[in-house]
Amino acid sequence: MGSSRFLGLYITICVLAFVISKITIAVLCYRRWQRKQLVIQDRFSDGKLVLFRSPKMKSLKPNSFLKKTMKLTSKDRIGSGGYGTVYRLTINESTSFAVKKLRRETTEQDRGFERELESMGDIKHRNIVTLHGYYTAPNFNLLIYELMPNGSLDTLLHGRRMDKVLDWDARYKIAVGAARGLSYLHHDCVPHIIHRDIKSSNILLDHNMEARVSDFGLATLMEQDNTHVSTLVAGTFGYLAPEYFDTGRATTKGDVYSFGVVLLELLTGRKPSDEAFVEEGTKLVTWVKTVVQDKKEEHYVDDRLGCNRMDEINHAFIIALMCLETDPLKRPNMLEVLKMLEEIKPDHLGHNSQSFT
Numbered sequence: 001m002g003s004s005r006f007l008g009l010y011i012t013i014c015v016l017a018f019v020i021s022k023i024t025i026a027v028l029c030y031r032r033w034q035r036k037q038l039v040i041q042d043r044f045s046d047g048k049l050v051l052f053r054s055p056k057m058k059s060l061k062p063n064s065f066l067k068k069t070m071k072l073t074s075k076d077r078i079g080s081g082g083y084g085t086v087y088r089l090t091i092n093e094s095t096s097f098a099v100k101k102l103r104r105e106t107t108e109q110d111r112g113f114e115r116e117l118e119s120m121g122d123i124k125h126r127n128i129v130t131l132h133g134y135y136t137a138p139n140f141n142l143l144i145y146e147l148m149p150n151g152s153l154d155t156l157l158h159g160r161r162m163d164k165v166l167d168w169d170a171r172y173k174i175a176v177g178a179a180r181g182l183s184y185l186h187h188d189c190v191p192h193i194i195h196r197d198i199k200s201s202n203i204l205l206d207h208n209m210e211a212r213v214s215d216f217g218l219a220t221l222m223e224q225d226n227t228h229v230s231t232l233v234a235g236t237f238g239y240l241a242p243e244y245f246d247t248g249r250a251t252t253k254g255d256v257y258s259f260g261v262v263l264l265e266l267l268t269g270r271k272p273s274d275e276a277f278v279e280e281g282t283k284l285v286t287w288v289k290t291v292v293q294d295k296k297e298e299h300y301v302d303d304r305l306g307c308n309r310m311d312e313i314n315h316a317f318i319i320a321l322m323c324l325e326t327d328p329l330k331r332p333n334m335l336e337v338l339k340m341l342e343e344i345k346p347d348h349l350g351h352n353s354q355s356f357t
């Protein structure tokens with residue numbers, strides 16, 4: 001009798017200990033999640049602002065942040081792309097953000113969409129544009145990014161900006177930075193991330209002219225929402241790997257191909273969608289393959305490179321062509337591309353080849 005009472009007491013204590021430990025774990029997880037992000041409900045537009053906590057966000061007053069975000073107008077517009085319009089949000093003299101207003105036609109609030117954004121917010125790397133938070137309301141969504149003061153590589157290479165000429169050293173640094181960011185997404189993130197839309201307008205430049213890959217995860221995100229008007233699901237014509245046209249499947253090797261196109265753009269200063277190619281019935285990649293075969297690279301490098309290091313430039317052409325192999329299996333992966341690029345100028349980058357922020 002005594003031993004069965006003891007057994008009953010023993011089982012009760014075990015069950016209680018189990019339940020208490022589960023509750024404690026749940027409370028700790030909830031607190032950790034709360035510490036990671038700040039959620040502000042917006043009663044006016046039935047929306048919700050979520051800011052991911054980081055040193056930069058620490059000093060911000062969330063309500064005034066929300067007010068300023070809601071007051072963005074066309075005067076604050078930086079530009080627009082396939083996914084929506086980008087605005088500059090100025091909080092004070094030293095703090096600004098880039099806010100991307102996504103086109104959204106459905107009114108459904110999707111928790112999967114938010115989860116995707118939360119994992120995008122966890123990605124922190126010095127060659128990737130940080131997502132600081134998001135705003136979601138029944139009719140629109142905003143993504144809050146770090147503002148890149150030097151805009152996009154596309155604008156610097158092909159736009160009318162005369163104030164900044166990118167010489168060979170600057171372009172080399174951009175190529176290595178972009179390769180490092182992409183290699184981080186492919187090889188260091190779990191699960192790995194396929195960008196799906198690598199192009200010069202998605203490579204932004206920070207105050208040091210260091211490359212930052214932007215818009216990662218957006219193709220997947222918008223596919224879920226199913227509102228991005230795109231002929232080919234994701235990716236931009238001129239940058240897409242040939243196999244994508246057959247399979248429609250995005251792969252890391254597809255990103256490697258697109259990166260190869262960006263490298264060619266850096267070397268030749270020509271856009272993959274250059275009308276001259278269309279008129280000649282060719283495209284940047286086919287054209288460069290012939291140039292390299294005929295060993296005529298020096299006639300086609302961008303004059304603005306201002307460099308007599310043709311050995312380095314030829315080396316970069318070879319890496320670009322490896323990325324542009326028609327057979328994806330023959331292309332190197334991004335870690336290999338990064339290593340080959342770093343070998344072009346081992347002394348130049350020797351002191352800062354570390355991958356993480």
Ligand SMILES: Nc1ncnc2c1ncn2[C@@H]1O[C@H](COP(=O)(O)OP(=O)(O)OP(=O)(O)O)[C@@H](O)[C@H]1O
Nearest residue numbers: 079080081082083086098145146147148151152201
């Ligand atoms: N974080 C940012 N900081 C500064 N400028 C940005 C930022 N994000 C985007 N921009 C600028 O906003 C403009 C539009 O960018 P967006 O990413 O919407 O379009 P895109 O990359 O040109 O095209 P797509 O949407 O098809 O990828 C570009 O000129 C880009 O330079």
